[in-house]
Amino acid sequence: MKFLCTFVDSDGLTRLRSKIVRREDECNGYPILLISKxxxxxxxxxxxxxxxxxxxxQILLRKLRERYWILGGRNTVCRVNDASVFEVCGVDMxxxxxxxxGEKAWILLFTCAVYRVVHFxxxxxxxxxxxxxxxxxxxxRxxxxxxxxxxxxxxFIEGDNRRRVLFPKIARKCIPPTAAWWGGWWEQIVQMVKNLLRRTLGSASLEYEEVSTILCEVESVINSRHLTCLRIPRTWYH
Structure with a gap:
């Protein structure tokens, strides 16, 4: 609260002076300051x-900030339940x-829905x-x-019955056949893999062990990315 411009209103509520103070609708530009915990x-x-x-x-924060300003609001809104890595995951090829x-190979891709870790x-x-x-x-692993x-x-569908025998505790869910965009959270990873391999391999044709090694490097690069937006420290002028 050191750099926030706050004041206490007639009802004893701590409010924040925002940049929008001359609006004539119900949003008066003075959101109520709340603690997150x-x-x-x-x-x-x-x-x-x-x-x-x-x-x-983003939409939820914008709607909340019309009337309330929650300290650490983004972290509070993004909070999720504890889960193990790959507890909920998506699989694609x-x-x-x-x-x-001339031999062909495919990438079997697993991505975690919570932490977005990948395994190839x-x-x-x-x-x-x-x-x-x-x-x-x-x-x-x-x-x-x-x-x-x-x-x-x-x-995936043909292997479902055999998978139930080998791994009965895994609940498999298929996206709707006519709604491929439901799988966008792993299709994004597929696009990242293709871009990295295209820049690394170019038009080269390698052996299985060499491609497998490069794929491990690609996996390491993707797993090192940030999970949330990077915050740039503000410079305060006095």
């Missing part, structure tokens, strides 16, 4: 979230990549059995997911 603030955010059709962070000798497996076919083996390697989302790719 309070149960009533959590209820208020939930109420606004539901009333605004489960809007995203990207490719093909052309190896030396380089496979040599689209058969259901190959997908299940890649899934087995993924679980051996990261543990069993609770929920796994995917599109309606044939190998």
């Amino acid at each position: 309070h149960k009533l603030v959590e209820i208020l955010i939930q109420d606004y979230h539901v009333k605004n059709s489960h809007a995203g962070v 990207a490719g093909p990549l052309y190896l030396k000798g 497996e380089l496979v040599l076919s689209l058969f259901t059995g190959v997908f299940l083996k890649g899934l087995w390697r993924f679980i051996a 990261w543990g069993r997911s609770r929920v796994m989302y995917s599109d309606n790719r044939t190998n």
